[in-house]
Amino acid sequence: xxxxxxxxxxxxxxxxxxxxxxxxxxxxxxxxxxxxxxxxxxxxxxxxxxxxxxxxxxxxxxxxxxxxxxxxxxxxxxxxxxxxxxxxxxxxxxxxxxxxxxxxxxxxxxxxxxxxxxxxxxxxxxxxxxxxxxxxxxxxxxxxxxxxxxxxxxxxxxxxxxxxxxxxxxxxxxxxxxxxxxxxxxxxxxxxxxxxxxxxxxxxxxxxxxxxxxxxxxxxxxxxxxxxxxxxxxxxxxxxxxxxxxxxxxxxxxxxxxxxxxxxxxxxxxxxxxxxxxxxxxxxxxxxxxxxxxxxxxxxxxxxxxxxxxxxxxxxxxxxxxxxxxxxxxxxxxxxxxxxxx
DNA sequence: CAACCGTGGTA
DNA sequence: TTACCAAGGTT
Numbered sequence: 001x002x003x004x005x006x007x008x009x010x011x012x013x014x015x016x017x018x019x020x021x022x023x024x025x026x027x028x029x030x031x032x033x034x035x036x037x038x039x040x041x042x043x044x045x046x047x048x049x050x051x052x053x054x055x056x057x058x059x060x061x062x063x064x065x066x067x068x069x070x071x072x073x074x075x076x077x078x079x080x081x082x083x084x085x086x087x088x089x090x091x092x093x094x095x096x097x098x099x100x101x102x103x104x105x106x107x108x109x110x111x112x113x114x115x116x117x118x119x120x121x122x123x124x125x126x127x128x129x130x131x132x133x134x135x136x137x138x139x140x141x142x143x144x145x146x147x148x149x150x151x152x153x154x155x156x157x158x159x160x161x162x163x164x165x166x167x168x169x170x171x172x173x174x175x176x177x178x179x180x181x182x183x184x185x186x187x188x189x190x191x192x193x194x195x196x197x198x199x200x201x202x203x204x205x206x207x208x209x210x211x212x213x214x215x216x217x218x219x220x221x222x223x224x225x226x227x228x229x230x231x232x233x234x235x236x237x238x239x240x241x242x243x244x245x246x247x248x249x250x251x252x253x254x255x256x257x258x259x260x261x262x263x264x265x266x267x268x269x270x271x272x273x274x275x276x277x278x279x280x281x282x283x284x285x286x287x288x289x290x291x292x293x294x295x296x297x298x299x300x301x302x303x304x305x306x307x308x309x310x311x312x313x314x315x316x317x318x319x320x321x322x323x324x325x326x327x328x329x330x331x332x333x334x335x336x337x338x339x340x341x342x
Numbered sequence: 343c344a345a346c347c348g349t350g351g352t353a
Numbered sequence: 354t355t356a357c358c359a360a361g362g363t364t
Contacts, residue, residue, distance in 0.1 A: 021343075038354085040360065043358095044360070044361045045348085045362090046349075048356090049351080050350065051360090056344095085347055085348055085349085086347080116362095119363080120361085122361075122362085139359090139360045140359065140360075181360090183361075192355085193358060193359090194352090194358090224357085225345095227356095252346090252347085253348090254347090254348080255347085291346095296344095328348075329348075329349060343364105345364085347362090351357105352356100352357085353356095353357085
């Protein structure tokens with residue numbers, strides 16, 4: 001099927017490509033590698049709709065990789081707050097500094113793969129989209145589209161090897177970036193997880209999954225484990241129109257992010273309930289929040305007028321600037337609850 | 343290699 | 354309401 005499949009897809013892409021902020025305009029030269037890299041990292045396990053405002057914020061504030069390399073890590077972390085998977089933000093700064101020091105982005109997949117935060121997918125995507133290198137760009141969209149096009153029955157993640165091999169047979173030498181993005185556009189617009197609009201698909205005549213009937217059955221996936229529910233407590237410690245915020249350890253859950261003090265809850269176990277400072281605490285309600293691998297019921301304990309500051313590192317953060325603290329969503333929810341009941 | 347790591351939209 | 358899902362990477 002070689003070139004036939006690529007031709008059909010690229011013709012479709014010429015008519016239906018999405019207009020996204022990090023894409024070059026049609027007919028324009030290649031997109032800015034900085035924009036391609038930044039968008040691809042933001043898009044890891046994250047929807048286009050969620051990424052767009054962050055991409056605009058980042059490129060306005062840090063217009064090129066040198067500007068991002070010069071930014072304090074704390075400011076980048078705070079700007080990333082709400083987008084999730086915070087190790088991406090830490091690696092983003094590291095990679096920006098390496099690239100800036102080297103005088104620009106590497107242009108091959110193998111060199112890109114050495115940068116922190118770039119795995120198989122992202123290195124291939126940047127090589128293809130920013131530098132027109134032929135690469136096997138395999139994300140969840142591509143896995144789904146290829147599993148259906150070739151009717152690959154082997155369940156994921158075991159079937160990844162077969163998917164790469166099948167993709168290799170239809171990946172052209174030309175238009176590497178367009179081909180990669182066309183695959184992802186097809187997956188996100190027509191060949192979707194729960195629904196496939198086969199009548200609009202450029203591959204309707206050559207798709208083995210459609211031929212076999214019920215293409216949405218593919219790809220087959222291994223069953224997922226149940227999520228445990230954990231409980232914990234966060235502490236709202238307030239004094240003089242300011243709240244006590246801590247910085248979480250660099251690794252682990254919400255690593256490196258500003259946060260309310262808590263009682264040590266984690267994916268592994270419940271919190272101790274022990275407050276960071278003695279005094280008269282009152283219950284301030286509860287926040288339910290789901291992470292990738294567990295649910296959390298986070299009780300909020302409120303201390304309205306603390307005299308000594310709690311033990312350990314932290315800072316009094318003015319309530320009127322709380323939006324700038326860069327709190328992850330869990331703690332932003334807890335803070336909103338505390339402020340609403342004040 | 344399987345566990346770990348966020349969040350918001352959707353059915 | 355719950356579970357699944359999304360342009361995955363690191364350990």
